[in-house]
Amino acid sequence: MNGWLVAATVVLGGGVGATLWGVATGPLRRRVVAQNLSTALACPGLLLLAQGYDRPAYVDLALVLALLGPVGTLVFARLLTDELADDPPRARGVTWAAAGLGAAVVVALCAAVGPSRAMAKLLLVGALLIGGNVVASRALSGGIAGVRGG
Amino acid sequence: MNPRTRLALVVVAGTGLAVLLVAACLRLPRFGGDSHPYGDRAVHTSLARHTANTVASVNFDQRAFDTLGEMTILFAAVVGCVVLLRQTRDEHRARPEPADVTPPVRRYALIVLPIALATGLYVIAHGQLSPGGGFQGGVVAATSLHLLYLGADYRALERVRPVGLYEVGDAVSAAAYVVTGLAGLIGGTAFLANTLLPYGTFNTLSSGGTVPLLNAAIGMEVACAVVVLLARFLDQAVEIVEESGK
Amino acid sequence: MADAVVVVTLLLVAGSATTAVVVRDPVRQALVLAVLGVVLAVLFTAVQAPDVALSQLAVGGALTPLLLLLAVRKVKRRKGRER
Numbered sequence: 179m180n181g182w183l184v185a186a187t188v189v190l191g192g193g194v195g196a197t198l199w200g201v202a203t204g205p206l207r208r209r210v211v212a213q214n215l216s217t218a219l220a221c222p223g224l225l226l227l228a229q230g231y232d233r234p235a236y237v238d239l240a241l242v243l244a245l246l247g248p249v250g251t252l253v254f255a256r257l258l259t260d261e262l263a264d265d266p267p268r269a270r271g272v273t274w275a276a277a278g279l280g281a282a283v284v285v286a287l288c289a290a291v292g293p294s295r296a297m298a299k300l301l302l303v304g305a306l307l308i309g310g311n312v313v314a315s316r317a318l319s320g321g322i323a324g325v326r327g328g
Numbered sequence: 329m330n331p332r333t334r335l336a337l338v339v340v341a342g343t344g345l346a347v348l349l350v351a352a353c354l355r356l357p358r359f360g361g362d363s364h365p366y367g368d369r370a371v372h373t374s375l376a377r378h379t380a381n382t383v384a385s386v387n388f389d390q391r392a393f394d395t396l397g398e399m400t401i402l403f404a405a406v407v408g409c410v411v412l413l414r415q416t417r418d419e420h421r422a423r424p425e426p427a428d429v430t431p432p433v434r435r436y437a438l439i440v441l442p443i444a445l446a447t448g449l450y451v452i453a454h455g456q457l458s459p460g461g462g463f464q465g466g467v468v469a470a471t472s473l474h475l476l477y478l479g480a481d482y483r484a485l486e487r488v489r490p491v492g493l494y495e496v497g498d499a500v501s502a503a504a505y506v507v508t509g510l511a512g513l514i515g516g517t518a519f520l521a522n523t524l525l526p527y528g529t530f531n532t533l534s535s536g537g538t539v540p541l542l543n544a545a546i547g548m549e550v551a552c553a554v555v556v557l558l559a560r561f562l563d564q565a566v567e568i569v570e571e572s573g574k
Numbered sequence: 575m576a577d578a579v580v581v582v583t584l585l586l587v588a589g590s591a592t593t594a595v596v597v598r599d600p601v602r603q604a605l606v607l608a609v610l611g612v613v614l615a616v617l618f619t620a621v622q623a624p625d626v627a628l629s630q631l632a633v634g635g636a637l638t639p640l641l642l643l644l645a646v647r648k649v650k651r652r653k654g655r656e657r
Contacts, residue, residue: 248436464625
């Protein structure tokens, strides 16, 4: 059990555990934000696991999650427009906190692997993850409006 | 059968199942132990055939026939969906109006679409080397196209997605899998046997004999199947409306 | 101690799967299911099954919620017309 795995356990248990609570209770606006945050936190968790197990190939998992996680949130933003329009979610603070955690994890891992192709891949995952989750959060709080039959 | 006997039957059967399961679990090898008779043989065979990812070797070489069955299940499921969700006589199509998506979301969708598509193809192409393969990559590639619906509007998606073409692609790639299997038969060995092509250099894109070919066939089949499936669902949810009064 | 990740993710999977059953509204169920998919993928990674985890991510990430919500939308529209 090395430091990376301890960090992954903390991120998954604390972060993803909290989003599980958020998605299970409360009004719809809180649940969609929690769903967005669950991918924003599970992706750094996967990156830490890949480093902890010393398996660079596992970074592919984080890459796919960084791509499809925000797409999943866009699905909810797009198809729940009417339900969310009356009561739009406000989650600027937690979204940027999760983005900060993701950035910190990516920077720490980049420092660990050193300049190489693996580092470029990590930076790509980080950029996709943070950009995706910020945009998805924006889409939830009124980024998609006036869908009439589309 | 009255509710009481039914409940009694469920309790008896459930208890029996639970007892058997627990008994079986007690005899399982210990979690994380070091004796893996099947794993050792699978790894040995996959290394002998220069396939770095043992799971890909099991799926597309040692148990390629099972994968043919799984592919057929997906194919049949999609055909069933197409039949069930077709437009019936008392329904008509309504033109969906475009959604009003803010520029950042639209830009994100247009930037991520090509990246996701490339990632899907990368996952398919590297199936024999790293985690992934035809199924995973195919789903990612098919999902990426639908960013056009999420980030722009339905008509933009319809322009890049002639459903008929994807239906043909689905059938062609399913046939390609079978043809690759038959080629093994003509080559003098057995159906789907990995003896046709040279195994190549270990840990390169062209290694593993027929594994990359079968991976590509599955990737195309899954991508086309998912596109066709989602097209039917989108048709129903967005376009098709029943005649008023029905 | 090395199995701490496995234990934590197993608890998360058990929690989210139970929640998915307990929640009754299909839209909220879809949200819980999306989280369950991600957690399940992490569990598969923790027990060293990355191929399965990748399948789970690909299907559970966007495809399942999209299919579910499109079905919900169709049903709601039909109900709206009947009213």
